[in-house]
Amino acid sequence: MRIEELETPAVVVDLDVMERNLHRAGDYIRQHHLQLRPHTKTHKIPAIARMQIEAGAYGVTVAKVGEAEVMAEGGLENILLAYPVFGEGKWDRLAAIARKRSLTVAVDSAATAEGLSASLRRAGAEAGVLVEFDAGMHRCGVQTAEEAAALAVQVDRAPGLRFAGIMFYPGHIWSRPEEQAPALAGVGEQIREIVSAVRAQGLDCAVVSGGSTPTLYQSHQVPGLTEIRPGTYVFNDRNEWGGGFCSLEDCALRVLVTVVSNAVPERAIVDGGSKTFSGDAWISGDRKGYGYIVERPEASLEALTEEHGHLRFPAGAAKPRVGERLSIIPNHVCACVNMHDEIFYHRGGVVEGSWKVAGRGRVR
Numbered sequence: 001m002r003i004e005e006l007e008t009p010a011v012v013v014d015l016d017v018m019e020r021n022l023h024r025a026g027d028y029i030r031q032h033h034l035q036l037r038p039h040t041k042t043h044k045i046p047a048i049a050r051m052q053i054e055a056g057a058y059g060v061t062v063a064k065v066g067e068a069e070v071m072a073e074g075g076l077e078n079i080l081l082a083y084p085v086f087g088e089g090k091w092d093r094l095a096a097i098a099r100k101r102s103l104t105v106a107v108d109s110a111a112t113a114e115g116l117s118a119s120l121r122r123a124g125a126e127a128g129v130l131v132e133f134d135a136g137m138h139r140c141g142v143q144t145a146e147e148a149a150a151l152a153v154q155v156d157r158a159p160g161l162r163f164a165g166i167m168f169y170p171g172h173i174w175s176r177p178e179e180q181a182p183a184l185a186g187v188g189e190q191i192r193e194i195v196s197a198v199r200a201q202g203l204d205c206a207v208v209s210g211g212s213t214p215t216l217y218q219s220h221q222v223p224g225l226t227e228i229r230p231g232t233y234v235f236n237d238r239n240e241w242g243g244g245f246c247s248l249e250d251c252a253l254r255v256l257v258t259v260v261s262n263a264v265p266e267r268a269i270v271d272g273g274s275k276t277f278s279g280d281a282w283i284s285g286d287r288k289g290y291g292y293i294v295e296r297p298e299a300s301l302e303a304l305t306e307e308h309g310h311l312r313f314p315a316g317a318a319k320p321r322v323g324e325r326l327s328i329i330p331n332h333v334c335a336c337v338n339m340h341d342e343i344f345y346h347r348g349g350v351v352e353g354s355w356k357v358a359g360r361g362r363v364r
C-alpha cells in the first residue's frame, strides 16, 4: 500500500529520514565522547526506542511513570525518569520497575528523595538519582551549588538511593546554533561549580546529563557534560526548522490530510483540526499557523477547530480541489504524536507498517 491510499488524517513517518536523524546523533556522540539517553516523550513507542539504542543510545529518558512502565515492558534498559515524581503510589510503581531494570530518577527536593527511598527500601530495590539544577529555564532544579551538594549528600545517605550525578534541561536556549556559545559556556560554569561542591562532600559526580534538540549539535561546547537527552530530533518539526536546528528534509513526520471543503473564498478546510495537530504555537517563527504545508507553502494553516483545519490562501492563488491530499509538518511533533493511537511508517511512499503509540495517555 502507498501512503496516498491511507485514510486521513494519518500520521506518517519516513523511515529513511528518521534513521538519518538517529545516525547523525549517534555519530555526533561517538565523535565527542558523550552518552545519549534520548527522551522518548516525542514518540512513546518502544520499537523506536530500540532503534535509538541500535544507533548508539545507551538508555532512554521518560517524563512519566506510565511511560517508564511502557519502556520497561518494551524491554528497554537504563531508564531515566527526568521529572520530579511525587506520590507514594508512583514511587511504589518506580520501585517495581527498579526491581527489573536499571532505573535513574531526577529529584530537586528532599521530599521526593525521601518518598522514593521509602518505596525502594520496602521493595528491596535500588535506583540511581540525579540531582536537578536550574540552568536558566526556571522550571525545576535547585538554585545553588550548595543546595545541589546538600541534596546529593542526603540522597547518598538514603537507603535504596544511589547518587549518580546531576542533570539540567536547557529548554530556554532557543537561539540559532551559531549564537548559543555564550549561553552554553554559562551552563558549563554552573556545572563546574556544582561538581566541585559535590566532590568537596566526598561524592563522585559520574553523570552530568543535559541536552535538547536545539542544542544537540553544540553539546560539546558545554564543559563537563557527559550525556545528552534530545527527544524531538528523532522526527523534528516546524518549530525546530524555524529555529534553524534542522532543515525541512530532516522532518521525518508529516500529517496527511484531505481537503474536504473549499466553498469559502480564499479558504479551504482539511480533515484534521486541534484533535489531530495540537494547538501548540510556532514559537520559533511569527507564531502564526499550526504547521508547514509541504505542497502549498504559500498557504497558512491559519486556525484549528476540533476537526477542521482552516487553510488560508493568498488573494488570487489557486485553491486545492475538494479531495486533494496535503501533507503538513506540525509545529510541535511530540504533542501531535500524543494525539494518535497509531502512526504509519514508510519508505519512498510505500507503507511498511504501523506502530501503536504505546505510551499515549500514560500521564500518571
Ligand SMILES: Cc1ncc(COP(=O)(O)O)c(C=O)c1O
Pocket: 039, 061, 082, 169, 211, 212, 213, 214, 229, 230, 231, 232, 233
Ligand atoms: C527534562 C527534559 N529532557 C530532555 C528533553 C528533550 O528536549 P527536546 O524536546 O528539545 O528534544 C525535554 C523536553 O521537554 C525535557 O523536558
